[in-house]
Amino acid sequence: MKRFKSMMIGALTAVLAVTAVGCSSSSEPEQQVLNIYSWADNFDLDVIKDFEQKYNVKVNYDVYGSNEEMLAKIQAGASGYDLIQPSDYMVATMIQLGLLEELNKENIPNMKNIVSTFKTPPFDKENKYSLVYTWGITGIAYNKKYVKETPTSWNDLWNEAYKGRVIMLNDPREVMGMALIKNGFSNSTTNKDELAKSFADLKKVLPSVMAFDTDNIKQKMIAEEAWIGTVWSGDAAIINGQNPDVEYVIPKEGATIWADTLAIPKGAKHKDLAEKFINYLMEPEVSVKNYESIGYSNPNEQAYPLHSEEYRANKMIFLDKADIARAEWLVDVGDTLQEYDRYWTEMKSGR
């Protein structure tokens, strides 16, 4: 017992000593600090390092796992962040709740580089508060070893042959949105009959579903646990890189398009620095380096000719213009969200 105690005390002192060292070395008052709050792996770390060196600043990069988690932190105030990356519908919500600062466009001359499709997104029509950073479309990924006929429609997920091998995103809006689009409605409907009809349809595919998963959908497709499912285009590109048997298609009925943006939360302490960073990210050369590293779609038109052949040839990153035209953004549905949640819970009650 004595030895155990002294061991504990030893470990304690060691850790405290290390903490003390860690604390003292991280406080350098001279430098300006940029606090980023974003998705994990959403920047090339070398790009951040280059930015730190070029402007002699320090960048803190913290991560969240969902828009709603980020919203809760920002809503409570006192979060201390200067730059956040809300997704499309969340931008609209945050604007409504008055949680975003207007961007000073004079500080971001490079915003002209953004491709015209994303200069007027429906969630922030004049790019007053946000700029599109990465984007993609939720389509069907399938493993051609098991799925012999190339899927063309969402209806192919309902095919009995894939029973127990279908995977879907673990997200009520994405899944309900898919069922709505399949039945010819808007993915953000507030019409109760349309919802009820699509839900009845969705229930029929349930016995085929192996799992609902957002975080590990890539692993499940790569390891061939799942044969077919709803997957984001950027994820499909990553899956295809690891398992070339997995292909990706955007169904004929249309699909949901999404984007993660760059925005500044209300009351940010280093707004100018955040804008400087946004502008830096939109330098064509910087953005090439950044996007080739993170592997998602780049909205920067000036950078397209500079990208590698491989990146440009990838159809899951450079999506077809016609497919983009058919895709629909998710819009905040206000109070109807309760209905979506009720259906989602019912679907998962196993009855």
Added chain:
Amino acid sequence: MLNKKPVKLLAAPALLWMGVLFVLPMLMIALMSFLKRGTYGQVVYEFTLNNYVRIWDPLYGQIFADTLVVAILTTVLSIVCGYPLAYYISRLEKSSQQIWLLLVMIPFWINFLVRSYAWVIILRSQGVVNTILQSLGIITEPLPLLYNSGSVLLGMVYTLLPFMVLPIYVSLEQMDRRKLEAAYDLGATPWRAFWHVTLPMTKTGVVTGSILVFVSSIGMFVVPDVMGGAKSALIGNVIQNQFLSARDWPFGSALSIVLMLLSMLLILLYFRAVKAGEAKEGAA
């Protein structure tokens, strides 16, 4: 006989701490459960009972019931797995006891998600178990070991086992061995001695462990997601969804309050049952 005042005061710092950092937040939750959700998911300061009315939907009753079944099964399985282990540890030499305790705890210092993903690698259709069975020719098609209620239970027991082992070990460790020896001297079989002497004397540990496991499993939501494929929601998932997708904090608070009241009621009933059993034993 002696002045116990100063000893009684030892609770003051802890009570003060919990008063500020626990009771205060609790009151806020209770308050929030009577407020309204705004159109954009903000909390509107307007009194309503609607959140509690919504819980009457049989859908939520069903999920509460499912959750209870899973929690009870998890608790029973944890006792089956944990008691013999704790018993074995308490029988070892003192210093070996410390080492075994640490060995039992160390896996839980590794991040929960990382451990769960490791289980997925073991159990999935192309996973370790299926590959071994297939190469041995025992099965031809991979067994569906994941994404069902069995794998959820496995994940629950794996996650909560230390909550059972530690309290049982603590009470076994201080058990008075002489009573056991006396039972043997009186000719009791080992099984009878265990049932009538050891088990009653370690009851506190079993009760404490059961409550810790039960209460923790009732709010669990990551295990059903990762090991169960997120197909059948427990009440923890429903509550989680109110914050992370429906953005309905008041309804989430109301569900939490009901969950807490229900758990407290069950703990109370459990204590009663244990007491009644004790009285019966005393009478016999």
Added chain:
Amino acid sequence: MKTWRRHTLSGYSWLMLVFLYLPIAILVLYSFNDSRINATWNGFTWKWYVSLFDNRQVMQALMNSLSIGVISSVLATVLGTAASLAIKHYSLRWRNVVNGLIYLPIVIPEIMMGLALLVLFSQVHMELGKWTLIMAHVTFSMPYVMVIVSARLADMGKELEEAAQDLGATPWGTLRHVTLPLIMPGIVAGFLMSFTLSLDDFIISFFVAGPNSTTLPLYIYGLVKRGVSPEVNALSTLLIASTVLLVIIAELFRRKDSKNGQIHF
């Protein structure tokens, strides 16, 4: 007959240990996997161990986790043990009330507690960071310490304490030299439990963390969207290996110290 039973028991216990370490073995194996996504086995590599030490985010997160874990579990153990000792002397009714209420913080869904603490901290304008994390961790782990220590105290006879006081020991003296040593296994178990809880907590930590106070679970959870990096497996492996090594060294020292120590392994 007796040895047969003992063998069954030890066999069962070792089996349980295998159950506990099976996933750990897999994650150790996959820390050598040459694939960023870690879905299938692609071949052997050391590179994750090399890149781990270059990854300042991971190292910073590890330091944060360890320091917060140690400080909060020490605080929780001290406060919780003190409270349990005091509550033992309360009248039966108050003891029952406290014993019931003690489970409340454990019952409350973590996300609720996290949100409520976030709102509380922001109301009093407390800057989110390491200290708010420590405060939150103490709050959720103290009840576990109290539950375990109280269970130990409840089973403990009064004889020794009374004997000490009959011999003229002061209440503090009795506490220090009689009660505390007797309940030490309970205190150790409580400490282990709260350290473990702190090291693994994600949800509550998420809400009360601020810039530059990311803990390891927060870092790992953030990774899941893009796939948990094998660096995390490498880190877990090193963590396990160093703890086990520490335990073995301590055990070797102990065996050298005690001449007639029985070997039980």
